[in-house]
Amino acid sequence: MNIPYNYIAIEGNIGAGKTTLATRMSQQFNTRLLLEQFEDNSFLPKFYDDPSRYAFPLELSFLADRFQQLKSQVSVQDLFHPITIADYFILKSLIFAKKTLNGEEFTLYSRLFSIIENVLPKPDLLVYLYLNIDRLQSNIRNRGRAYEQKIEDEYLQRIQEGYLDYIRQQQGLRVLLIDTNQLDFVAHEKDYERLIQIIAKEYPIGIHRITP
Secondary structure: OOOOOOEEEEEEOOOOOHHHHHHHHHHHHOOEEEOOOHHHOOHHHHHHHOHHHHHHHHHHHHHHHHHHHHHHHOOOOOOOOOOEEEOOOOHHHHHHHHHHOOHHHHHHHHHHHHHHHOOOOOOOEEEEEEOOHHHHHHHHHHHOOHHHOOOOHHHHHHHHHHHHHHHHHOOOOEEEEEEOOOOOOOOOHHHHHHHHHHHOOOOOOEEEEEOO
16 A cells, blocks of 8 residues: 655644554654654643643744754655655644634734745645544543643633634645544554555545544
């Protein structure tokens, strides 16, 4: 099986399994792998304790890190790994910022984001892993990151709505919106294989909603 895309971004809410899927796909297809280095961000645990105080520096630091990684790697061709798989898309910066920043902060952030976005390549395929909030919370509990245990359902719901609102507005991207509530691609090989079969197909530009 071959992947007909050079740059795939795997997206989803917190706990959707995007890093797990991106990593396994990269190993299977011998691709270049880009993983978000969120655990190195010192603002993240502070944000969950005091969102109003740390939201702006958190979002700015994430934006800078994502831009630096994508600019230095996706924009540069790798002859030995022509396919790139990432566990995030730069647009997540704007989605999270819109839900966490106040009006003036978001206005400034949006101006910075528009400058950065225009110089980065867009993925050939954007995959969004959709999970209900209860499944997301279950995954968050199971992976056991202490600072994530305080995440509330309402916050996850706002992030989910932000992603879906953005996806509905897209016209120039190739997007797969996959309902994974009936899949467990970590525990069950057949579920993983089914997911790969879906992703490896050729799709026209537009939004493709799939329930396996």
